[in-house]
Amino acid sequence: MAPITTTTFDPKEVTVVFVLGGPGAGKGTQCGNIKRDYDFVHLSAGDLLRDEQKREGSKYGELIQSYIRDGLIVPMEVTIALLEAAMKESIEQGNKGRFLIDGFPRKMDQAIKFEESVVESKFVLYFTCSEETLLDRLLKRGESSGRIDDNIESIKKRFQVFKETSYPVIEAFEAKNKVRQINSDKPIDDVYDDVKKIFDEALL
């Protein structure tokens, strides 16, 4: 007998688009545009982790901080629990259940676990960009972001983790024909023109 699997949310009622790409690819910026025009709630895994890290009384604060500084992937239990809680809260507040999940999943175990236990994704929006541009953007952002990982040592580690750990996730979704790829090595408005084509076509 086939095992009965139930996810927290019904994929007919809850829409999830994963937004992936190297650090500095423009995920957050483009999610802001999509959210404005297509009625999505934007959940950034990195922002949720940073909020949890700062939260008084969090037992994960130090762990999160050290993983982020080293550009490593925080153990999935923490990130998935934060995402699931944020999704539940958003729906309780009356939102429709349309989510852009930005910067997640970036490791295969997270992708499998999230889709098995929370909800299956609709598709993956994947921003590609040259490493040269990514480095420029991150160093520029580092001048004002206050992020502990926008410095050259952390950035190098993040690039390596992206190639070794996160890229295989994109390949796995590609094998299922779920990746919509966009070149983000261009000005914000030009990139967004391409994003809009994808969302208009997906009837979202």
Ligand code: UDP
């Ligand atoms: N991170 C993580 N798991 C995730 C998403 C982010 O551990 O699912 C951590 C990881 O250390 C990463 C950092 O948070 O390098 C910053 O992620 P964010 O998405 O904010 O950075 P971006 O790639 O958008 O510049």
Ligand code: MG
């Ligand atoms: Mg980001």
